[in-house]
Amino acid sequence: MHPTRIILACRNTTKAEEAIRKVKATTSINSEGVIFEAQELNLASFASCRAFAKKYQESGYPLHILINNAGIASHNFTLTEDNHETIFATNHLGTVLLTLLLLPVIRKTALEDANTYPRIVNVASEVHHWTKFPEQEKPSIVEAMNDPNEKKSFEDRYPTSKLMNVFFTRTLADHLKNSSHPEDKKITVSSINPGLVSTELGTKADDSVWGRLGFTVMIGLMRGLLARNSLEGAKTSVYAAIEPECGIENGAENGLYYSSCRVSPVNPVVEGEEGKALGERLWKETIKTIQSKPKEFAI
Numbered sequence: 281m282h283p284t285r286i287i288l289a290c291r292n293t294t295k296a297e298e299a300i301r302k303v304k305a306t307t308s309i310n311s312e313g314v315i316f317e318a319q320e321l322n323l324a325s326f327a328s329c330r331a332f333a334k335k336y337q338e339s340g341y342p343l344h345i346l347i348n349n350a351g352i353a354s355h356n357f358t359l360t361e362d363n364h365e366t367i368f369a370t371n372h373l374g375t376v377l378l379t380l381l382l383l384p385v386i387r388k389t390a391l392e393d394a395n396t397y398p399r400i401v402n403v404a405s406e407v408h409h410w411t412k413f414p415e416q417e418k419p420s421i422v423e424a425m426n427d428p429n430e431k432k433s434f435e436d437r438y439p440t441s442k443l444m445n446v447f448f449t450r451t452l453a454d455h456l457k458n459s460s461h462p463e464d465k466k467i468t469v470s471s472i473n474p475g476l477v478s479t480e481l482g483t484k485a486d487d488s489v490w491g492r493l494g495f496t497v498m499i500g501l502m503r504g505l506l507a508r509n510s511l512e513g514a515k516t517s518v519y520a521a522i523e524p525e526c527g528i529e530n531g532a533e534n535g536l537y538y539s540s541c542r543v544s545p546v547n548p549v550v551e552g553e554e555g556k557a558l559g560e561r562l563w564k565e566t567i568k569t570i571q572s573k574p575k576e577f578a579i
Contacts, residue, residue: 283314285341289321289332290350323350323374324360326570333381342389343382345521347401348375351441355434359426364569367434368425371441375402376448377570380577390463397529400452400469401520404445406539409547411439416549416558422565444562446471446537446546451559453535455579464579468528470520473539474513516541 290296296318304310319335322328336343352370360369379400386398418424424431431437449471456464519541520526528534537546549555567577 282312283344285315285317287317287319287336287341289319291320291322293318293320321350321378323378324352324366324370326362326374326377329374329377329381330572333378336382337385341385342392343385343398344389344396345399345401346379346382346386347403347517347521348379348445349403349517350375351403353434353438357428357432357437363426364422365426365428365431365437367437367441368431368444371438372444372448373566373570375445376566379448379452380567380570380579383577383579386467387461387463390466397466397468397527399521399527400467401517402445402449402469402471403474403517404449404471404537405439405442406473406475407439408442408446409439411436411443411547413440413443413547413549413558415440416561420565421562422569443547443549446550447559447562448566449537450535450546450550450556451563452579454556454559455563457534459579461579466529468526468532468534470526470535471537472516472520473537473544474516475540 288296288299300316300318303316319332320328321332350370352367354366358366360366362369362373364373379402386400390396390398415421415424415430418430425437425440431440449469453469456467456469459465516538520538523541524530526532526536526538536543538544550559571577
């Protein structure tokens with residue numbers, strides 16, 4: 281992999297700049313002429329997603345690899361400025377919106393070079409196996425996700441949002457395969473499990489004293505005993521993004537889920553014709569929720 285430009289799109293650009301300095305100080309990438317940029321993006325905000333995508337489109341930059349790595353794990357049930365539950369909005373709705381807004385750039389990148397095969401990597405989690413997705417029994421999945429009486433528990437909301445990452449990956453892969461745009465058939469989309477990684481995910485878990493203490497102790501113990509460092513945690517994302525055998529141009533199936541740099545099974549609710557139909561239902565509800573006008577997204 282020989283990138284010319286790497287963009288870190290983050291809520292906190294100060295932390296992004298700090299991460300860039302660390303990468304430059306600890307690797308040889310600084311001597312290879314790679315340009316780093318830190319740009320502001322808050323996936324919990326539809327307006328922020330649209331502003332970032334507009335800026336990117338206007339930049340004229342190509343987009344070879346999109347890694348949707350942002351996520352939040354909050355114990356409290358809160359709503360975003362768009363009136364969606366925060367974990368659901370950040371981990372699913374914002375991820376889908378950003379991806380579809382950037383899809384025209386990815387398509388253009390694929391068209392400009394016959395040998396270019398862009399990739400999209402959605403960072404899911406092993407915890408997507410922890411839910412049976414009871415929201416499928418409700419008239420509206422989106423309304424159920426935004427209902428505090430239905431989604432009280434963090435232990436329910438977070439795994440469900442990660443399951444949605446896997447659903448989105450599978451359904452997007454199907455839409456790309458059946459698209460009328462020939463360049464769409466050059467785009468590989470994958471979901472991955474980074475494992476339990478020692479990051480700041482979940483540090484704003486609960487505003488109550490006991491909730492904050494209990495959650496912090498639990499996460500601290502798990503990280504101390506089981507967690508991978510950031511380098512180890514990033515390996516599967518990088519594997520799915522650049523490993524030749526993961527690309528559809530080399531015969532890989534589109535929409536796969538990787539864990540520890542290997543193809544891994546997904547939650548059974550995703551599998552089979554019923555899983556495909558459920559993924560399509562979630563897709564349609566999601567598009568209706570995030571679009572600014574009918575048929576905004578041509579896929």
